[in-house]
Amino acid sequence: MDVAAAFDAVAGTYDEARRRLVPCFDGFYGTAVEVAAPPLRAALASGRTPEVLDLGAGTGLLSLLLVAAVPGVRVTLVDGAPRMLAVAAERLAARGVPHRTVVADLADPLPAGRYDAVVSALAIHHLDDDGKRALYRRGADALADGGVFVNAEQVAGPTPALDRRYDEVWTGQITALGSDAAEIAAARERMRHDRPAPVPDQCRWLVEAGLVDVDCFFKAWRFAVFGGRRPAA
Numbered sequence: 001m002d003v004a005a006a007f008d009a010v011a012g013t014y015d016e017a018r019r020r021l022v023p024c025f026d027g028f029y030g031t032a033v034e035v036a037a038p039p040l041r042a043a044l045a046s047g048r049t050p051e052v053l054d055l056g057a058g059t060g061l062l063s064l065l066l067v068a069a070v071p072g073v074r075v076t077l078v079d080g081a082p083r084m085l086a087v088a089a090e091r092l093a094a095r096g097v098p099h100r101t102v103v104a105d106l107a108d109p110l111p112a113g114r115y116d117a118v119v120s121a122l123a124i125h126h127l128d129d130d131g132k133r134a135l136y137r138r139g140a141d142a143l144a145d146g147g148v149f150v151n152a153e154q155v156a157g158p159t160p161a162l163d164r165r166y167d168e169v170w171t172g173q174i175t176a177l178g179s180d181a182a183e184i185a186a187a188r189e190r191m192r193h194d195r196p197a198p199v200p201d202q203c204r205w206l207v208e209a210g211l212v213d214v215d216c217f218f219k220a221w222r223f224a225v226f227g228g229r230r231p232a233a
Contacts, residue, residue, distance in 0.1 A: 018061065021187055023173040024220040031218035031225045032062060032152040033069050036117040039147050040070045043116050049074050053115040053142060056106055056123020060088025062152065067097050074098040080105045106135055114144040121152040125196040132197060133205045140209040143230040149211060150227040156196040166222040199224050
């Protein structure tokens, strides 16, 4: 089963487990929204509709949090799993959010346009390192001047020992939050597709892509939020 099929298979129930499987849920997603919000608010203040590109959007969880924080944005969601995108589209439509969905792989060209924020959550780690670097370059090129790229991501430890420790801590935390053996096994099955990379490497790739003010804004073991800004004209 490929990545898209693995996630399409759980499209209807995927979000139910998020707060268990992402123990730092509020800080993790909340930070991603905080980093993405300023250029969106600036666009609104200038009388323009802010444009968001959500890569590996899944069921639209991050996009929904963004539109709740900054009403008035327009969202383009990209994912290789059509059932996940169908869930996202239904949720956004119910809230009256203008949006479009694009069924595509993250290795494909990005939808045409200039975006005030290019965001992603728990998706880019499915690419190998060359794929990540290439996507970061495409994402940076798709930004409007002053726009931000934000990746809320599952990352690797900088050493094998720390990577093992990340997994031990995660397993303990999700068990304490109520994940049972079946849920953990299903998560680990999806994780067979994962190719996470350490935060310092990924921040360097964002700098190489031409972004400035690159930083890791949040980190809790294997969960990190990092990104950067396209320089203003």
